[in-house]
Amino acid sequence: MLETHLDFNLLSKCSNCGACYDICPMCLNADGYDPRAVIKDILEGRAERWLSSESIWQCLECHYCLEMCYQHYGFENAMTAMRLYATKKGVYPQQVKRGWDMFVKTGKLGEPNVHARKRLGLPEPKKSGKDEFLKLLALYREAKCGEHEEERT
Ligand code: SF4
Ligand code: SF4
Numbered sequence: 225m226l227e228t229h230l231d232f233n234l235l236s237k238c239s240n241c242g243a244c245y246d247i248c249p250m251c252l253n254a255d256g257y258d259p260r261a262v263i264k265d266i267l268e269g270r271a272e273r274w275l276s277s278e279s280i281w282q283c284l285e286c287h288y289c290l291e292m293c294y295q296h297y298g299f300e301n302a303m304t305a306m307r308l309y310a311t312k313k314g315v316y317p318q319q320v321k322r323g324w325d326m327f328v329k330t331g332k333l334g335e336p337n338v339h340a341r342k343r344l345g346l347p348e349p350k351k352s353g354k355d356e357f358l359k360l361l362a363l364y365r366e367a368k369c370g371e372h373e374e375e376r377t
Contacts, residue, residue, distance in 0.1 A: 225312065226271055229305040231297065238298035239263045244289040248299060250282055257282050259289075259299040266302060275315045280306040331357030 242260050250257045253323050265271055274280055283303035290300050323333055331354035333347055341349065 225309055226266055226305055229308060230266065230301060232267060234295055234297040235263055235302060236267055237295060238293075238302075239267055240339055241298075243300050245291065248289055249285060249286060254282055258326060259283070259302055263299075263302045266306070271306065271309065274306055275310045275313055278317070280310060281317055281320070283307075328361070330354055331361075 235374075239260065243262060245251045245258070248259070251259070262271075262274050262279065265273060280303055283300060285300065285304075287300060289298055290296055307316075311320075327333055332352050336349040338349070341347075
C-alpha cells in the first residue's frame with residue numbers, strides 16, 4: 225500500500241538528506257518525533273512497527289518541510305501515508321475515530337465555542353456547509369449503490 229502512495233525514489237533521497245529535522249517544529253519540540261526513522265523503516269520494509277506509534281499522528285501538517293524541500297517531497301508525505309496505512313489497518317487513536325464519525329454525521333469536526341468567541345470579542349461563527357455536505361454525501365452513496373446494483377446484474 226505504501227508503494228502506491230509514496231515515491232520511494234524521492235523518499236530515499238529524503239532519507240539521505242534529513243535537513244528538515246532542524247526546521248520541523250515537532251522534531252524540535254516533541255521527544256521521540258523523528259520522521260527520518262519512520263522513512264528509514266518504510267524504505268527497509270519495516271513500516272509496520274510504526275503503526276501503533278503516536279509519532280505518525282503528531283505531524284502538524286504545517287507543510288514547512290514541503291515548502292523548504294528542494295524536491296518538494298519528504299517528511300510530511302511519509303507521515304501522511306503512514307496515517308492512511310494505519311487507518312486502513314484499523315489502528316488509530318480514539319480521537320480520530322470520534323472526529324471521523326462526527327464529520328460523516330454532521331459535516332463538522334467540532335462546534336465553535338460561541339461563549340468563548342463572544343468573550344474574546346470575535347464575530348459569530350459563519351454558517352457551516354453542513355447541509356450541502358450531507359446532501360453531497362447522500363448523492364455519493366446513492367451513486368455508489370447504483371454502481372453495485374449494475375455490477376450485480
Ligand atoms: S523533506 Fe526535502 S529537505 Fe527535508 S529532509 Fe527530506 S529531502 Fe531533505
Ligand atoms: S509538516 Fe509535519 S513533518 Fe513537516 S515540518 Fe510540519 S510537523 Fe514537521
